Structure formats: structure tokens, C-alpha cells
Amino acid sequence: MSIIGKYGPWATSLRPALGKLSFRNQAWNDIRTWKEQALAKVKELVASPDIGTTPAVRTEKKYVFDGLDIEELSWQLPYGNRTRAAVLKPVNSKGRLPGILALHDHGGKKYFGVDKITRTAAQQHPLIADHQQSDYEGRAWANDIAKLGYVVLVHDTFTFGSRRVRYDDVEGLPTVPHQVFSDEEDPHVDSQYILAYNQWAAEHEHIMSKSLFSSGTTWPGVFLAEDQAALSVLAERDDVDPEKLGCGGLSGGGLRTVYLAGMDSRIKCAVCAGFMSTWDDFILHKSYTHTWMTYTPLLPNYLEFPEILGLRVPLPTLVLNNNQDELYTLSEMKKADRILQDVYAKAGVPDHFESAYYEGPHKLDIQMQQKAFDWFGRWLRV
Template sequence: MLGEFSGLAEIAARDRGLFPPPGPDLPGRLRDALGVLDLSARDVRVERRWTCADLEGEELSWTVGFGPRTRAFLLRPRGAAGPLPGVVAMHCHAGMKWAGKDKIADGPEPPAAEVARLRARIYGGRAYANELARRGFAVLAHDVFAWGGRRFPLPLGPGAEDGTADRYDRAARDHEHVLAKACTVLGTSFTGVLASEDLAAAAYLRSRPDIASVGAIGLSGGGVRAALLGALDPAIGAVVAAAAVSSFRDLRDEHVAAHSWMLFPPGLTRLADWPGVLAARAPAPLMVLYAEADPLFPAEGMRRAHRQLTAAYRPAPGRYAGAFFDAPHLFDRPMQEAAFGWLSGMRRQSR
């Protein structure tokens, strides 16, 4: 890393004590380092309800105290009786901020063309939140800070009416470093604000009488968010992170350049390596799906992460599952089926 300046990494690791083994106080220290804010979902409204052949849906909105109202879909099997296991489904980054929850969840309308193309590329062509709901879960998918209904009103310039979503996403890419700096100035971090909103969404889902438990799932940036939610909220049950986990020790220049600021909050590496953050939730259930042909993470980093997590969960056999797929950076149908089957198994064990 850093070419002829690579000696900086060795000096920093020595002088700043990088990647220490995670201790029992890591969740509290992580909350402080990220700058997690005390947010809650207030003034929750049901904007509309709908049913389709096998699902019932609610479009919800709430405020966390700043910015546009958060929009969310809550999906459940049609006619399901009794409290259901809940899952917060985290939308990915994917360089697309024009859309948020719609990348992974269908409401009553068909997806936009841009969303359909994204799903075809990384989600096996389907809205996985709806498919998970069909397996007996109540699934909450919400827009988060800077995405979808909570995106920034960025100026797009002349011709904005043509290809608006693509033009917006290009502008948002160039804006993210400014947003990260602004969050740091405010004593929090881009990652911390996202985590704060996810904590509020999970707390809302847990508060509903028709929900028995709350887990989390996500791909890539959504997997990062799911992992952090699991580390910060002790009431979160099973967590699934897809194409989102590698040791930081093995990242090279091209891996660092490829990722969003959400993976690199200031101070994180002085608390633990990234797999150590996920291990902080042990013995609570954790599944990590590794995409072995993922250009965003090094293969050795994924293997190191799997070894670290296997060791951390050794006192809790059966609670950690690490599955490797010969796949690029995606969460396709075989990976989804593995995740859904594992979540269903964890559900049965918890009864």
C-alpha cells in the first residue's frame, strides 16, 4: 500500500497500536469512536398498505429529527398470524444513492429501470427483501442518510431531465467526501450517522407487537451496516453480512480506493481489525458470505477474517457460519438461498 510511502503503514501500526484484539468493552468504545447519535423513529406514519398474491406491505415514514422523513417498506407473508421474526434489510451502496430501499424491496409499483438493472447485476434479478418475507419473516427496508428519500438535493446542471438518476449518482459520488468531512466536524462520522439511523429503525421494528425478534442482513455497504448494527445493539439476533468482510491488514491501494467512506470511520483500526468488530457480538448468531472473486476485497483478507471469526466463535459452536462462493461482488440467488436457509435455522433454534 502507498507505493514508495509504504513504510508509513509499518510506522503507524507500531506507534498507533493498530488492530488490537477486541475486548469486552469494544461495543462501547466503538459507539464512541463512530460518534453514534441518540436517534429514534418519531411520528411514525403508515402512508399506505397493499397486498399482493402472497405478501402484505406497509409503506411507513418517520422522522429522526433532521432531513426529509425516512421512508420504509415493511413486508410480511399475507395472512400470517402471531408475532413474526423481524429482519432489518439494509440496502447497499453500489454507487447508487438515487435509490435506497427500492434496490432490495418492492412496493406496489414495479421498480425503476435503473433499479432493475442494478438488481440484475448484483441481486440475481430479484428484490430479496420480498423473497425473505415469503419465507416467514417481517422485513423492514428503509432509506438511510444520503440515499433514496433521504438523499441530498444536489445540483445536476444543464440537461438534468435526461438520465437524472445516473447524473445524480455521479454528483453524489463526488459529494461523499464532503459529507464525510462535515460529519467529522460535527463530532460524529458518516458511518456513525448511518449506524444511528439503523439503530433507530431496529428499535422501531422491535417495538411493534407483531414482531418477535429483530435480525439484520445486507450486501456490501448494507453488510457493513448490518455488521455494525449487530455490534452496537445487543438485542439484535442473527446477522448476515454478504461480500462485506475482510481483514483490514490485507487491503491494498486498489481496495481502499474502491470503497466508500462508510467502511473507514476515523479511529476504527485502533479498536480492532474489521473482523474483530463482527466478533464482538459473539456468541450471537453471525453468518458471513465471502465472494472469492470479489475485486473489492483481497482473497487473503477474506480467509484471515474467516479464521479470526472461527476462533472467536469457538466457544459457541454452530453460531458462526462462514460460506465461500466463487462469485464477484454480489448477493445472487445461491447466496441468498444460503442466507435465508441459515436465518430459518436460527429461527427454529431460538424457539
């Protein structure tokens, strides 16, 4: 049985056992030829919107906190509100450092973005403190990796934080009088208002997705465009070595890593945490646990889900999983793992891919963070 009943076996049969552009297919022997064609097709299907060149960056504030030089930045994309971002690096660091684009999660918490994985003041909003405790074992992981000698950039992405959909800007939907919440930028907004906003934003997600499909783009495509813009901001800084760039994140940040690291070769080292499985898992078991931000229509005809990330082969990739992750089926996570192992083995670089499994539910705890930090150190600090 499946989440779509007796239609499950039929739905899984619609996809080829081996995608047309899978590198595991015997038809592909030359990695360069395969990658050229595979990337072209994926770019076509993802349909990322053209948002122009690197945006003009405005520095809003500079200060020192937690042993880090912190810059609060913003930039304006061709649509929506200004993007808020933070750059963190060790105090008194010199020269060009490796750069990390730290990708915040989804977590059903769209009111926040950057703040989910950073700490830039002694006082945190209680909802952020709770989130970091449950998902990151109490850590702001972007701070912790910056302290190891990286320039770390974290930005609000499409529909999160500064980029969220403002309720007051929405027209044409039925009103829900009992849902009252604030669209203020005050970081001390009462938790009940933020929780109400997050509930409304979750219910609005299918509307946004349908609108994006109707516009000829996809949610992964918009994420990709905005994350690439942020990557350009990071790469063009005077204190960053543009040849030593990495990215990573948990959950929605892991999803964004799949697409960004898979499709942008500037990412020399990637860590995907808490977002790896197969299309069959989404078809039969777990699509209801996932955001509309996951899906690119027709792409399953060409690549298995892990093979999107595998487009980056031979560049190094680490995938971190939890054995009791409620968002996936363990057997399908293991299958995705084997697929990526096969891709890297066929490319002749099996040691450029690693995966690890940890006890517990969906999270990126301290042990997993340390594994990620070691992976970045191995490939970016040489």
C-alpha cells in the same frame, strides 16, 4: 508495492499486530468484561449522534402485492427529509413473527434505497430492474425472505433515496453546468437524470464525510443511529417478536450489518454479505474501491475490521464472500474469516459462526440468498 507506494509498509506498521481491545489478545479471558470495555471504546470512536427515541411512524399506504401485505411507512428524524420505509409480511399472517431489518446496498446508486431490494409493484424503474439483475440475480430478496414467515422492514438510510442530499439544497460548491438532473420524487424520472444525480452524489461523498468528521461524528455513527431507529420501529410492532430480530445485507448493507450487528445486541442473527476484509486490505490495496462510509478514525488501533462484527459474539453470524469480488483481496478476506473463527472459538461457540465462499464477482445471488435464508431460519424460527 501498494496503492500508497513505498508508504504502504510504514502505514501498516502503525497499527498494533493485535488491537488493544481484540478478544484474541491473551489479556482478555472474561467475555463479559472484555465486551463491556470494547463496546464502550467503539461507541466513543464511532460517536453516533443522539437522535432520540423511536420516531413517530406514519402509515402512508397499505396494499397486497406478490403474496405479501405491504405497508409504506415514513418517519421524521431530527434532521433531513422524512425517512421512507416499507414493511413486508405474508398475507394473512397471525401473531408475532420474527423480524428482519433488511439493509439496502450502496452500489453507487444513491438516488434509490428501499427499492433496491424490494418489489412493491408490477412495474419497476429500469435502473432498479438492472440493479437487481446484476447484484441479486434478478430477485428482490426482501420480498423472498418475507414470504418465509418474517416481518421485514426496509428503510432508506442517510444519503440514500428519500434521505439523499438534494442538489438544490447545496450551496457554496462550484457549479457543474453539464450535470442536470431531477430531485423529484416521481418514480418514473428519466434514467439519464438519475445517473447524473448518482455521479454527482459520488463526488459529493468526500465532502459529506469531512463535514461529519468536523461535526464530531462519523459516517458509520450516523448509519448506526438511523439503523437503530429503524430497528426500534420494527421491534415495537405488534406483529413482531422482539426477541427474534435479525439483520443483513449486501455490500453497503453488509457494512451496515458489521456496525449494527456488532454494536446492538437486539440483533440475534446477522448475515454480512460482500463486505468483509482487513484494515491492511484497505491500507494497501482496496480503499479506492470503497465508500467513505466505511471508516471510523483510530478504531484500527483497537480492533481489526472483522472484530467490529465480532463484538456480537456469542450471537450467531454468517459471512458470505465471493472469490472474485473486485472490492477485496481474497487473501485478506480469508484472513478476516480466520479472525472471526478465532473469536468465536475462544468464546466457546465455534458453531455460532459460519462463512462461505462462492464463485463470481461482487453479488448476492440466489445461491447465497438461500444460504442466508437458511441461516436466519436456523436461529430465528426455533
